[in-house]
Amino acid sequence: MMLKLGVFELTDCGGCALNLLFLYERLFDLLEFYEIKEFHMASSFKEHDTLDVALVTGTVSTQRDLNLLHYARNHSKYLIALGTCATHGDVQASVEGKIREKLEKVYGTKANPMRALDSTPIVQHVAVDYALPGCPYDKDEIYQILMNLAKGVEPPTKDYPVCIECKLNEYECVLIKRGIPCLGPITLGGCNAVCIKSKVGCIGCRGPLPKEANPASEFEILKELGYDEEYIRRKFKTFARGELRW
Amino acid sequence: MVSIEIDAFTRVEGNGGAEVIIENGEVKDVKVKIFEGPRFFELLTLGRYYWDVPDLEARICAICYLSHSVASVLGIERAFGVKVSKEIELLRELGLLGELLESNALHLYLLVAPDLFGYPDAIRMASKHGEIVKEGLAIKAFGNYIREIIGGREIHGINIKPGGFGRYPTVEELERMERQSEALLRLARRGVGIFAGQETLGAKPVHYVVVNGYLYGDKLIASDKDTFDYFERIEEEALSYSFAKQSRYKGEIFMVGALPRVLLKSEMLTPTAKHLYEEYKEKLAQGYVSLNNLAQAIELVYALERTKEITRELLDKGINGENVPIEPQEGEGIGYVEAPRGVLIHHYKINEDGNIAYSNIITPTAFNHAIMELSLYEEAKRRYGTSDESAFLQKLEETVRAFDPCISCSVHVVRL
Numbered sequence: 001m002m003l004k005l006g007v008f009e010l011t012d013c014g015g016c017a018l019n020l021l022f023l024y025e026r027l028f029d030l031l032e033f034y035e036i037k038e039f040h041m042a043s044s045f046k047e048h049d050t051l052d053v054a055l056v057t058g059t060v061s062t063q064r065d066l067n068l069l070h071y072a073r074n075h076s077k078y079l080i081a082l083g084t085c086a087t088h089g090d091v092q093a094s095v096e097g098k099i100r101e102k103l104e105k106v107y108g109t110k111a112n113p114m115r116a117l118d119s120t121p122i123v124q125h126v127a128v129d130y131a132l133p134g135c136p137y138d139k140d141e142i143y144q145i146l147m148n149l150a151k152g153v154e155p156p157t158k159d160y161p162v163c164i165e166c167k168l169n170e171y172e173c174v175l176i177k178r179g180i181p182c183l184g185p186i187t188l189g190g191c192n193a194v195c196i197k198s199k200v201g202c203i204g205c206r207g208p209l210p211k212e213a214n215p216a217s218e219f220e221i222l223k224e225l226g227y228d229e230e231y232i233r234r235k236f237k238t239f240a241r242g243e244l245r246w
Numbered sequence: 247m248v249s250i251e252i253d254a255f256t257r258v259e260g261n262g263g264a265e266v267i268i269e270n271g272e273v274k275d276v277k278v279k280i281f282e283g284p285r286f287f288e289l290l291t292l293g294r295y296y297w298d299v300p301d302l303e304a305r306i307c308a309i310c311y312l313s314h315s316v317a318s319v320l321g322i323e324r325a326f327g328v329k330v331s332k333e334i335e336l337l338r339e340l341g342l343l344g345e346l347l348e349s350n351a352l353h354l355y356l357l358v359a360p361d362l363f364g365y366p367d368a369i370r371m372a373s374k375h376g377e378i379v380k381e382g383l384a385i386k387a388f389g390n391y392i393r394e395i396i397g398g399r400e401i402h403g404i405n406i407k408p409g410g411f412g413r414y415p416t417v418e419e420l421e422r423m424e425r426q427s428e429a430l431l432r433l434a435r436r437g438v439g440i441f442a443g444q445e446t447l448g449a450k451p452v453h454y455v456v457v458n459g460y461l462y463g464d465k466l467i468a469s470d471k472d473t474f475d476y477f478e479r480i481e482e483e484a485l486s487y488s489f490a491k492q493s494r495y496k497g498e499i500f501m502v503g504a505l506p507r508v509l510l511k512s513e514m515l516t517p518t519a520k521h522l523y524e525e526y527k528e529k530l531a532q533g534y535v536s537l538n539n540l541a542q543a544i545e546l547v548y549a550l551e552r553t554k555e556i557t558r559e560l561l562d563k564g565i566n567g568e569n570v571p572i573e574p575q576e577g578e579g580i581g582y583v584e585a586p587r588g589v590l591i592h593h594y595k596i597n598e599d600g601n602i603a604y605s606n607i608i609t610p611t612a613f614n615h616a617i618m619e620l621s622l623y624e625e626a627k628r629r630y631g632t633s634d635e636s637a638f639l640q641k642l643e644e645t646v647r648a649f650d651p652c653i654s655c656s657v658h659v660v661r662l
Contacts (some may be wrong), residue, residue, distance in 0.1 A: 009260075009261065010283075011261075011285065012284030012306045013283055013305050013306060013308045013311075013402075014259040014260055014307065014309060014652070015305075015307075015308025015309075015311070015401045015402060016308075018259070018308045018309060019400075019401060021352070021356065022390060022400055022401075024383055024387055025383075027369075028369075028372075031369065036367075036369065039367075040254060040256045040257075040261075041256075041257065041258070042257065042356065042357075042367055042368070042369070043256065043257065043369065044257055044360070044366040044643070045366035045370070046256075058278075059283070061283025061284065061285070062281065062283040064261075064283075067282060086394065086613040088284050088450055090305070091285075091287075091290055091302055091305050091547030092285040092286065092290070095285075095290045096289075097289070102284070102286050102289060103284070105289060106288070106289070107282065107285060107491075108484060109484070109486045111486075113486050113487070114281055114487075114488075116281070116283055116284055116335040118487070119285070120281065135305065135400060135402055136308065136401045159517070172335075181531065183476055194398065194399050194404075195398070195404050197398070197413065197450060198398040198403070198404055198405040198411075198412035198413045199412045199413050200360060200398075200404050200405070200412040203298075203301055205402070205406060207390075212281075225373055231295060234293075234294065235298070238302070241483050243424055
């Protein structure tokens with residue numbers, strides 16, 4: 001039996017939907033199990049139907065986004081919040097100020113005819129069955145999750161920091177050895193430490209490590225390295241404004 | 247008065263639609279509505295330390311993140327008066343070529359080709375025309391490989407930094423790029439023939455605006471080739487029905503993108519690309535916006551040839567891998583890049599601590615907003631009453647698609 005899949009894009013950069021196309025031939029492997037009912041970036045085909053799996057990307061940034069999110073939730077058995085916009089709000093949710101003030105600064109008027117909202121992650125609005133962060137998320141991970149679901153297996157959740165993957169790759173620690181601000185110790189792993197591969201620090205795009213993270217200690221390390229508090233505060237909040245555990 | 251709504255354009259990046267207004271049986275007006283939410287990138291970057299800004303700006307768009315990184319880095323370097331080496335310049339160009347390959351191939355083979363062959367998407371088209379889809383995917387995957395090596399990741403890489411790179415490519419990686427660009431050239435040439443067959447749609451823009459280099463530069467040019475800064479000739483206005491603003495060049499509608507590039511900069515094309523340009527010169531000169539697709543196909547050939555030239559040059563010289571040291575100082579700078587969809591501008595003022603004090607970003611889809619609307623209007627006028635509604639709407643969607651619009655980008659494009 002083919003499973004019915006829908007991809008719903010709220011407000012974002014398009015990367016989380018695009019990343020599915022970057023699976024290339026493995027996308028065709030997934031299509032052995034899934035039938036795409038809605039994926040507006042890739043297809044003009046659309047069928048109003050109950051879905052087995054809905055992938056929802058982006059933040060809720062307009063009333064239209066909110067309506068679409070409720071539609072996706074009400075029409076799907078299994079909903080995955082895909083990407084850091086959906087799970088934590090990402091960069092657009094870290095823009096401070098109220099929506100009308102922001103509209104005024106940018107468009108020169110407080111009027112809001114298009115019904116813009118302050119950006120929030122979708123997990124704040126509906127119950128989700130699985131949350132896969134990453135800006136963008138790792139495409140191998142979504143492939144594995146969709147394959148697991150097709151085979152009736154509940155996908156596992158990662159629970160270790162970026163540092164683990166950094167060590168496994170034997171990269172030099174940029175934080176301790178080179179004094180570069182790196183959020184690896186307090187950020188959820190799964191990206192294969194891609195930033196440290198480029199010899200720059202982890203920017204925290206997968207959001208905070210859910211359990212044993214120690215943001216206070218990270219804060220102290222960065223302060224000792226000479227970074228001011230405002231700089232550190234902003235760095236911590238860039239991708240996960242709605243998350244209080246930093 | 248009645249209106250026909252296109253609820254949401256499909257096979258485009260981001261969320262937008264259109265309203266065709268009919269009065270007394272005639273098309274009166276078309277409004278392109280960009281309802282993707284605003285993301286306020288200029289506000290996001292204000293007060294941020296310059297070093298972290300290119301990584302944030304990359305997130306404006308996934309399809310052309312690297313163009314945003316490079317435009318951001320150029321703006322920052324110009325504000326500080328930094329001059330980088332030829333090696334760094336070539337590597338940046340290489341990254342932008344990878345992005346052009348990834349983006350043009352995605353657009354042509356996965357989003358446009360289904361229109362040419364009569365399918366709702368490339369997946370459903372693949373059963374009968376699998377070869378074409380696979381050829382497109384091969385070019386796209388190669389473009390992404392370059393983005394991963396130069397940019398640090400397929401999407402939202404962090405390797406492009408002010409003054410140089412985090413990590414420089416290895417000899418093996420450059421050799422692989424040289425080899426693959428050679429191998430894929432045959433496929434790209436075939437693509438030009440496929441996309442040359444599309445019927446012409448939309449309006450003919452009065453002006454074209456491009457960056458003075460092929461993929462990046464320090465000024466803009468139009469048909470007269472005089473160099474200018476964007477604020478000297480381009481004005482933006484906000485609209486009540488769209489989160490994207492509209493722009494005018496000296497008060498008139500203009501276009502940016504692949505068609506303007508090949509028309510205004512044909513002398514910069516590589517040998518085979520130039521040859522193909524000559525072959526289709528008369529067709530391209532008709533100026534209909536849908537010819538943007540043919541121009542994109544010619545650019546795939548250009549990008550593969552240019553990739554080969556650059557990788558050879560770098561391999562011959564050897565990679566030095568040295569960044570230019572940066573001392574933050576007060577200044578103002580503009581980065582001009584040809585994103586796959588056209589002119590992209592990042593303009594910053596930076597204070598003496600190295601924090602962003604002013605930021606203005608204008609993306610290609612915002613520049614093209616007005617000509618997109620005019621194109622839909624002209625196409626709708628031409629077709630209204632001559633076919634059934636679904637065929638009518640299909641042609642309007644094809645017209646919009648020719649711009650390869652990137653709606654996510656266009657909505658946070660604002661002057662403070």
